[in-house]
Amino acid sequence: MLRSSAALSAFFCLGLFGCSASSSSTQGAVRSPQQADEPGPGDAAPTAWAEPSLDGLEARLSAAGAVELEFAIESSGAVESTLEGRLRWELGGAVELDAVGSFAGAEQQLAWRGSADAFEVLVAGALTASGPRPAGLEQAIVLGLTRQGLLHNLAMATAGAMPSYLEGQASTALGSADPKVGAVETLGEDEARPLHFGVRVDGQDVGEATLWFARDGLPVERRQTVHFPEGDMRVVERYTKWQLSE
Numbered sequence: 645m646l647r648s649s650a651a652l653s654a655f656f657c658l659g660l661f662g663c664s665a666s667s668s669s670t671q672g673a674v675r676s677p678q679q680a681d682e683p684g685p686g687d688a689a690p691t692a693w694a695e696p697s698l699d700g701l702e703a704r705l706s707a708a709g710a711v712e713l714e715f716a717i718e719s720s721g722a723v724e725s726t727l728e729g730r731l732r733w734e735l736g737g738a739v740e741l742d743a744v745g746s747f748a749g750a751e752q753q754l755a756w757r758g759s760a761d762a763f764e765v766l767v768a769g770a771l772t773a774s775g776p777r778p779a780g781l782e783q784a785i786v787l788g789l790t791r792q793g794l795l796h797n798l799a800m801a802t803a804g805a806m807p808s809y810l811e812g813q814a815s816t817a818l819g820s821a822d823p824k825v826g827a828v829e830t831l832g833e834d835e836a837r838p839l840h841f842g843v844r845v846d847g848q849d850v851g852e853a854t855l856w857f858a859r860d861g862l863p864v865e866r867r868q869t870v871h872f873p874e875g876d877m878r879v880v881e882r883y884t885k886w887q888l889s890e
Contacts, residue, residue, distance in 0.1 A: 693828060693837055693859060694857075694859075694861050695825060696825060696837055696839045696855070696857040696861065697823065697825075697839070698790050698791065698820055698823065698839070698841070698855075700861070701790055701855075701857075701861070701862075701863065702786055702787060702790050704861065704888070705786045705789075705790070705888075706782065706783070706786050708735065708888045708889060708890065709734065709735050709889050709890050710732070710733070710734045710735070710737075710887075710888070710889040711732065711733055711886075711887070711888055711889075712730070712731070712732040712885075712886070712887040712888075713730070713731055713732075713883050713885060713886050713887075714728075714729070714730050714883070714884045714885040715727075715728060715729060715730075715731065715794060715881060715882065715883055715884065716728040716881075716882045716884060717745075717794065717795050717798070717879065717880070717881045717882070718879070718880050719795060719877055719878065719879040719880075720877070720878050721875055721876050721877045721878050722870075722872040722874045722875045722876060722877040723747075723748055723799075723872075723877045724746075724748065724749070725745065725746060725747040725748065725795065725798075725799075726745045726746050727743050727744070727745035727746070727747065727752065727754075727795070727798055728743065728744065728745055729741065729742045729743030729744060729745075729754075730742050730743075731785075731794070733758075733782060733785055735782065736760055736782075737759065737760050738758060738759055738760075739756055739757070739758030739759075739763065739781065739785070740755075740756065740757065740758070741754065741755055741756035741801075742754070742755050743755075743798055743801070747798070747799065747802045748802075750802070752767070752768075752802055753767065753768045753769065754766070754767060754798060754801040754802065755767075755769075755801075756801070756807075758777060758781065759777065760777065761776065761777055762774065762775070762776060762777055763775065763776070763777045763778060763781065763806070765801055765804055765805065765806060767801065767802065767804050772804025772805075773804055773805060773806050778806065778807075778810040778811065779810065779811050779812065780809075780810050780811050780812040780813070780814065781807070781810060783812065783814045783815060784797075784807045784808065784809050784810050784813075784814045785797075785807060786814075787809070787814040787815060787818050788807060788808065788809065788814060788818065790855075791814075791818040791819065791820055791843070791844075792818050792843065792845065793843075793853065793866055793868050793879060793881055794881055795879055795881065796808065817845060817846055818844070818845060819844040819845075819847075820841040820842060820843065820844060821841060821842030821843075821844050821849060822841060822842055823839060823840070823841040824839070824840045824841070825837065825838070825839055825840075826838040826839070826840060829856070831856060831864065831865065834858065834864070835858075835859070836856035836857055836858055836864055836865070837856065837857050838854050838855070838856050838857075839854065839855045839856075839857065840852070840853070840854045841853055841854075841855075843868065843870070850870055850871060851868055851869050851870035851871055852868065852869050853866060853867065853868040853869075854866070854867050854868075862883070862886045862888075863883055864882070864883055864884075865880070865881070865882050865883065866879070866880070866881040866882075866883075867879070867880050867881075868880075868881075
């Protein structure tokens with residue numbers, strides 16, 4: 645099994661893991677899904693659920709003037725990690741990521757800092773990569789999050805590297821297969837609707853994922869299994885807060 649953080653990040657990049665202000669917010673927590681009860685006689689009819697889709701989510705995130713989310717991520721199996729933090733980006737403007745925790749046995753303090761003109765990656769406060777703002781940065785962030793999961797780009801940051809699939813590559817390199825929408829489920833005190841799909845990178849099927857969407861159309865949790873030669877990696881990403889602005 646690959647041991648170092650840098651080696652694991654490089655391994656991911658080979659394609660095996662994948663190389664006016666209106667606002668909406670969703671709170672989430674660690675939960676176990678179960679089938680939601682059907683409304684009984686006399687119960688108030690709930691607001692209709694939107695049909696969740698990756699295309700719809702990606703269009704919404706890409707069109708927003710600013711997006712902010714807080715996350716907590718755990719992985720086990722082939723790669724073990726525990727990371728939490730905050731990610732915020734503005735369309736064509738500032739980008740901020742702060743994450744702390746551990747990855748592959750090493751303590752981590754990760755950051756992105758971006759503006760309309762420049763972008764840099766910092767590890768434990770030290771600058772590891774910098775340059776002009778890459779073309780396709782928002783697309784790489786959005787599609788990396790939705791199709792591949794946020795852990796991939798956090799893994800790249802542990803090696804001091806830029807996000808993957810810049811320069812417009814994300815839309816062709818990252819894909820999904822056989823999306824299926826499930827019935828509404830109960831997650832703790834809330835309800836969410838699952839979207840199951842295969843994770844596809846550079847034309848290869850590398851794993852399976854489920855995104856659970858809240859009624860407002862934003863995801864609260866992602867569960868994913870990624871297949872490595874060394875064995876499977878199981879990932880849970882929880883999105884504990886969303887804020888979208890026009």
